[in-house]
Amino acid sequence: MTATRHALTPWGGEFRDAGLEAGFRDAIRDDAADLLRTAMLVAAALFVLLGIADLALLGATPSFMMLLGLRLLVAAACLLTWWTIRRRPGCVFAFSPLNPVIWLGCTVIILMVPLRPDTSGLHAPAAAVTVMALYLFVPNRIPWMIAANLYLTLGFLAALALWARVPGSVILSQLVILGFVNLVGLLTARRLARLQRQQYASLLDERAFNRQLQAEIRERRRLEQRLRHLAGTDELTGLDNRRRFFERADRALRRSRRSGGPLTLCMIDLDHFKRLNDRHGHDAGDSILALVAQRCRDHLREIDIIGRFGGEEFVLALPDTDLDQAREIAERLRGCIAGLPHPARRDGERLTATLGLARVRPGEETLAPALKRADTALYRGKADGRNRVTIDAEATAADSEAPAAPRDDAGPAIPQAPGPAEALPAGGPLGDPP
Numbered sequence: 001m002t003a004t005r006h007a008l009t010p011w012g013g014e015f016r017d018a019g020l021e022a023g024f025r026d027a028i029r030d031d032a033a034d035l036l037r038t039a040m041l042v043a044a045a046l047f048v049l050l051g052i053a054d055l056a057l058l059g060a061t062p063s064f065m066m067l068l069g070l071r072l073l074v075a076a077a078c079l080l081t082w083w084t085i086r087r088r089p090g091c092v093f094a095f096s097p098l099n100p101v102i103w104l105g106c107t108v109i110i111l112m113v114p115l116r117p118d119t120s121g122l123h124a125p126a127a128a129v130t131v132m133a134l135y136l137f138v139p140n141r142i143p144w145m146i147a148a149n150l151y152l153t154l155g156f157l158a159a160l161a162l163w164a165r166v167p168g169s170v171i172l173s174q175l176v177i178l179g180f181v182n183l184v185g186l187l188t189a190r191r192l193a194r195l196q197r198q199q200y201a202s203l204l205d206e207r208a209f210n211r212q213l214q215a216e217i218r219e220r221r222r223l224e225q226r227l228r229h230l231a232g233t234d235e236l237t238g239l240d241n242r243r244r245f246f247e248r249a250d251r252a253l254r255r256s257r258r259s260g261g262p263l264t265l266c267m268i269d270l271d272h273f274k275r276l277n278d279r280h281g282h283d284a285g286d287s288i289l290a291l292v293a294q295r296c297r298d299h300l301r302e303i304d305i306i307g308r309f310g311g312e313e314f315v316l317a318l319p320d321t322d323l324d325q326a327r328e329i330a331e332r333l334r335g336c337i338a339g340l341p342h343p344a345r346r347d348g349e350r351l352t353a354t355l356g357l358a359r360v361r362p363g364e365e366t367l368a369p370a371l372k373r374a375d376t377a378l379y380r381g382k383a384d385g386r387n388r389v390t391i392d393a394e395a396t397a398a399d400s401e402a403p404a405a406p407r408d409d410a411g412p413a414i415p416q417a418p419g420p421a422e423a424l425p426a427g428g429p430l431g432d433p434p
């Protein structure tokens with residue numbers, strides 16, 4: 001928000017910007033209404049109570065009766081205004097009913113001079129107090145206050161001159177005193193009005209600044225999230241990279257140790273990928289890698305973790321999956337990869353993959369041993385002719401020796417690997433070189 005928009009009028013102390021001024025009035029409306037209602041009650045009470053002084057000074061004369069009637073009229077108008085403000089707090093900034101009531105009250109104060117001519121010494125302080133009270137305690141617009149106070153001051157001095165037969169020098173000194181009171185009241189009211197608005201403008205600035213700050217924080221968080229995502233994502237395939245894979249797979253390992261459920265790892269390596277790259281270009285290789293990643297994702301469950309370890313090698317962590325189930329999944333994936341569109345399918349060339357499986361054994365605290373066994377199984381599969389699923393040889397050997405599932409500290413038995421068959425040769429023609 002600019003300083004120009006916050007500019008104030010020199011005498012009224014209001015915002016030059018109409019929208020800003022309306023916003024300010026809206027913000028202070030309830031406080032102003034409270035203050036004005038109190039002022040109306042005090043004024044009504046004062047006008048009525050001072051009637052007792054009239055009775056003491058005038059006795060039950062026609063002048064007293066007239067003055068009492070006027071006092072009751074002002075008090076009634078004040079109470080009516082109090083009630084109106086209660087019903088419509090917004091009217092505190094409107095011309096009516098506040099200004100007519102103020103003018104009525106000022107008129108009665110002026111009329112006291114002819115109606116109580118013998119107490120002219122009391123009228124000047126009463127007028128001075130009224131001027132000050134109007135400036136300071138009535139939340140009215142300053143231009144209207146100036147008009148009301150000028151009316152009261154000049155009317156009062158004129159009444160003194162016309163009806164109280166006060167010497168000219170006294171009237172002059174009263175003019176100076178009331179003029180000074182007006183000036184002090186006006187400057188104070190103006191200062192208050194300006195301070196209130198400056199405070200409001202600072203509040204708006206602060207809110208705008210906070211909003212901007214919050215938007216920046218949101219944007220930074222979004223960027224941070226994106227960066228974190230990118231830092232853990234393989235750019236080509238959108239799969240987890242090695243770092244993110246280990247973060248998530250380690251969590252799966254901890255869960256498996258707690259629950260005693262099985263966790264199986266699977267390494268996938270595309271066969272003769274170098275040849276595919278050499279024959280069809282790196283870009284074709286890239287799109288095959290992205291496609292393989294997509295198909296793997298499609299075939300796996302939400303809880304399965306899949307990462308790319310670089311090159312044409314993928315790794316899966318399959319929670320709550322024993323070797324039997326993992327072999328079924330791996331077979332499905334192998335078949336799916338073999339069915340992928342290949343750049344040179346016409347020539348009989350096929351894309352195939354070799355997969356190695358190993359389960360995390362009870363008591364193993366890291367993934368490294370199981371990963372190594374899965375890798376060994378994978379390379380055994382490569383050596384045995386590729387395009388096949390191979391299971392960790394140690395697991396299969398252990399199965400044949402010990403049929404009962406071992407238990408770890410955490411609880412239930414880890415399911416055993418399937419029978420002695422280690423490698424599952426793939427059906428159909430292979431893409432291996434002779």
Ligand SMILES: Nc1nc2c(ncn2[C@@H]2O[C@H](COP(=O)(O)OP(=O)(O)OP(=O)(O)O)[C@@H](O)[C@H]2O)c(=O)[nH]1
Pocket residue numbers: 236269270271272273274275277281282283284285286289310311312382386
């Ligand atoms: N298009 C593409 N190729 C890659 C990428 N990363 C690694 N490669 C290639 O993948 C090939 C891997 O070759 P090798 O490790 O020899 O394995 P292979 O040819 O698949 O042979 P086997 O694994 O024994 O069946 C290399 O030619 C790498 O250049 C990649 O992001 N995009």
